[in-house]
Amino acid sequence: MDYVHSVWNYFASICNCWQCTEDTGAQPNEPNERTHLLVDPVNHSPALRRSNSDGLSNDYAHSLPKKDDQNALSRLVQNTAINMINVGAMDCHSLEHQEYKDRIRVYSQRLHQQWNNVQHPSVSMKGLLKDVPSHQFYLSKPLSVEDTAQMKLFTEKALDSVSHIRIDHKEAVVVPFRIP
Amino acid sequence: MSDDIKKYFNGLLQKVSGLYVIQITDRDGVPLLRVSQEKNIDFALMPSFIPTFTTACDQASKLGLGRNKTIISMYSNYQVVQMNKLPLILTFVGAENCNTGHILALEHQVDGYLEDIKLAVTEA
Amino acid sequence: METQLEKVLMDTAARPDTVGALVANRQGLCLVAKGDIDPNVSGIGMAIAQQVAKLEPNSTVPATICLYSGNKRCVIKNDGRITAVIFKQLTANSATGN
Numbered sequence: 319m320d321y322v323h324s325v326w327n328y329f330a331s332i333c334n335c336w337q338c339t340e341d342t343g344a345q346p347n348e349p350n351e352r353t354h355l356l357v358d359p360v361n362h363s364p365a366l367r368r369s370n371s372d373g374l375s376n377d378y379a380h381s382l383p384k385k386d387d388q389n390a391l392s393r394l395v396q397n398t399a400i401n402m403i404n405v406g407a408m409d410c411h412s413l414e415h416q417e418y419k420d421r422i423r424v425y426s427q428r429l430h431q432q433w434n435n436v437q438h439p440s441v442s443m444k445g446l447l448k449d450v451p452s453h454q455f456y457l458s459k460p461l462s463v464e465d466t467a468q469m470k471l472f473t474e475k476a477l478d479s480v481s482h483i484r485i486d487h488k489e490a491v492v493v494p495f496r497i498p
Numbered sequence: 499m500s501d502d503i504k505k506y507f508n509g510l511l512q513k514v515s516g517l518y519v520i521q522i523t524d525r526d527g528v529p530l531l532r533v534s535q536e537k538n539i540d541f542a543l544m545p546s547f548i549p550t551f552t553t554a555c556d557q558a559s560k561l562g563l564g565r566n567k568t569i570i571s572m573y574s575n576y577q578v579v580q581m582n583k584l585p586l587i588l589t590f591v592g593a594e595n596c597n598t599g600h601i602l603a604l605e606h607q608v609d610g611y612l613e614d615i616k617l618a619v620t621e622a
Numbered sequence: 623m624e625t626q627l628e629k630v631l632m633d634t635a636a637r638p639d640t641v642g643a644l645v646a647n648r649q650g651l652c653l654v655a656k657g658d659i660d661p662n663v664s665g666i667g668m669a670i671a672q673q674v675a676k677l678e679p680n681s682t683v684p685a686t687i688c689l690y691s692g693n694k695r696c697v698i699k700n701d702g703r704i705t706a707v708i709f710k711q712l713t714a715n716s717a718t719g720n
Contacts, residue, residue: 403560421528428618429503429530461688465710469686469699472634473706476645479627480653480704486623515672597672599650599665606662 503611507533510604516596518576521589522612524619525552530586531615548587551580568605570598581605583612585619624654631656634708641694641709648703659709667707671700 485491507520511533522531527548551569558566571578572594579601581588588608590601627645634643635657642657646664655661674687687698693712698705 401560403557405557418528421524425528425530425618429615432614432617459690461686465688465697466686468634469697469706469708472630472643472708473699473701473704475630476627476706477701477704479630480645482626483624514669597650597665597669599646599652600669601665603662603665
């Protein structure tokens with residue numbers, strides 16, 4: 319019973335993710351949390367390459383949708399792959415040395431061109447207290463006793479309470495994954 | 499490379515004590531701009547360093563907490579702060595006791611410049 | 623866990639002349655902020671405190687720094703482990719008191 323329940327939860331969570339990807343798909347050009355930084359990192363993952371060679375997602379993605387439920391199933395597989403946190407995909411993407419060098423050259427050229435056309439916001443007023451009208455008034459101001467007293471009390475109390483910060487966990491901090 | 503922008507980022511580098519490197523790359527780790535203190539940090543140039551961040555960023559975005567913006571990595575000798583500024587990646591390398599909060603505060607200052615630098619990548 | 627710290631912040635921020643307050647850790651990262659204060663100030667506040675500390679390298683007592691601007695002021699103190707930043711404003715009372 320417990321097992322059935324967990325399977326049900328799993329599917330429910332997949333459907334949730336599915337829904338939220340479709341929601342965010344409303345603005346396709348906006349970068350969001352589902353947007354990939356790399357071109358297609360999922361395809362580089364060894365785990366998925368295996369599943370591709372199994373022919374599950376690939377076949378259905380390229381063949382005509384014969385049945386709706388098969389189509390839906392393959393989408394489910396794909397969406398699971400997209401939503402799954404896949405550490406195996408971490409060590410894959412690398413550029414050819416030549417392309418790397420070419421890109422450096424292109425970027426530096428473009429930056430160079432562009433920088434001549436851009437209005438630079440960097441020119442600003444420099445000088446002590448130029449934005450303050452009557453700086454003599456402020457320069458002669460002493461530090462008020464009240465401020466120091468408040469600060470002293472505040473830092474003492476804050477330091478005391480910072481040192482009292484403890485994590486009071488009610489469940490085990492390390493939880494083993496139930497991988498069969 | 500234009501001197502003006504290099505000067506600006508060098509100025510930023512001087513402002514935060516213990517900050518060694520500021521580097522702007524594209525998502526594959528191809529550098530657009532890099533300023534550093536004399537102390538050379540070689541690993542930030544390793545070609546795999548930035549792509550690993552982008553994938554880690556991708557994966558971290560799936561935790562259900564929204565899009566991942568910044569990853570701070572603490573090492574025994576260095577700290578690395580990487581910001582996801584789609585299509586650019588902003589990388590800071592500093593001493594392990596460097597003021598992380600100050601590095602994070604630089605984000606708002608460089609945003610204006612990043613908009614211009616982004617054009618160099620997106621024009622492709 | 624951090625309720626005690628939050629309470630300290632609440633008490634400080636509740637004073638009529640105080641606009642907001644925050645506490646940062648050794649990394650300059652904001653631990654908690656209350657009132658009208660941007661948590662991003664924590665890093666810069668700590669950087670200012672570290673610069674000021676260089677003026678008196680032999681001093682064992684941490685300096686209290688006060689930055690005046692318009693009708694507000696910013697009070698900073700860094701005691702090595704934490705940095706505290708308080709934003710204060712001139713009230714009718716304190717204005718006559720000065």
